Amino acid sequence: MLRLLYASQSALTVNEDSVRNILQTSRQNNALHGITGVLVFGGGVFMQVLEGPERNVLRTYLKITEDARHSDCRLIHITPTEERLFDQWTMGIIDSDPLEFQHISELRSCRTESVPGDAFRKVMQLFLARLNKR
Ligand SMILES: Cc1cc2nc3c(=O)[nH]c(=O)nc-3n(C[C@H](O)[C@H](O)[C@H](O)COP(=O)(O)O)c2cc1C
Numbered sequence: 001m002l003r004l005l006y007a008s009q010s011a012l013t014v015n016e017d018s019v020r021n022i023l024q025t026s027r028q029n030n031a032l033h034g035i036t037g038v039l040v041f042g043g044g045v046f047m048q049v050l051e052g053p054e055r056n057v058l059r060t061y062l063k064i065t066e067d068a069r070h071s072d073c074r075l076i077h078i079t080p081t082e083e084r085l086f087d088q089w090t091m092g093i094i095d096s097d098p099l100e101f102q103h104i105s106e107l108r109s110c111r112t113e114s115v116p117g118d119a120f121r122k123v124m125q126l127f128l129a130r131l132n133k134r
Pocket of ligand 1: 026030048060064067
C-alpha cells in the first residue's frame with residue numbers, strides 16, 4: 001500500500017457546494033478502488049491524504065492534479081505502508097479553522113524531500129484527533 005499527502009490551492013470559485021461535489025465523487029470512486037483518506041479544506045487550501053493500493057492511489061492522484069477546482073498540487077509526503085491511518089473513512093472532511101492551517105501552510109512551504117517525519121506525524125495526529133471528535 002501507499003500513503004500520500006498533498007496540499008493545493010483551491011480555485012477562487014470553490015465553495016461549499018463544490019466541496020460537497022468533490023466528496024460525493026470521491027466517496028464513490030475511492031470505495032471502488034480501495035482508497036481511504038481525509039480531505040481538509042479551509043483558508044483557500046486543500047489538503048488530502050490518500051492511502052490504498054499503490055496503482056490506485058497514484059492513478060487517483062494524477063486525476064486529481066488535473067482538476068481545475070484547484071492548482072499547484074504539492075506532494076508533501078509519500079510512503080509505502082502496511083497500515084491505514086484512516087480506515088474508517090472513505091473520505092472525511094474537516095473544515096479546518098485558520099489557526100490549524102498554520103501547520104499546513106508551514107508544511108506546504110517545505111520541499112517534499114525536506115519535510116521532517118515529525119511534522120508529518122503532527123499533522124496526521126491533528127487530522128485524526130479532529131475526526132475522532134466527530
Ligand atoms: C481537492 C480535490 C480532491 C479530490 N479527491 C478525489 C478523490 O479522493 N477521489 C476521486 O476519485 N476524485 C477526487 N477528486 C475529483 C477528481 O479530480 C475528478 O474530478 C474525479 O475523480 C472524476 O471522477 P469520474 O471519473 O468518476 O467522473 C478530487 C478533486 C479535488 C479538487
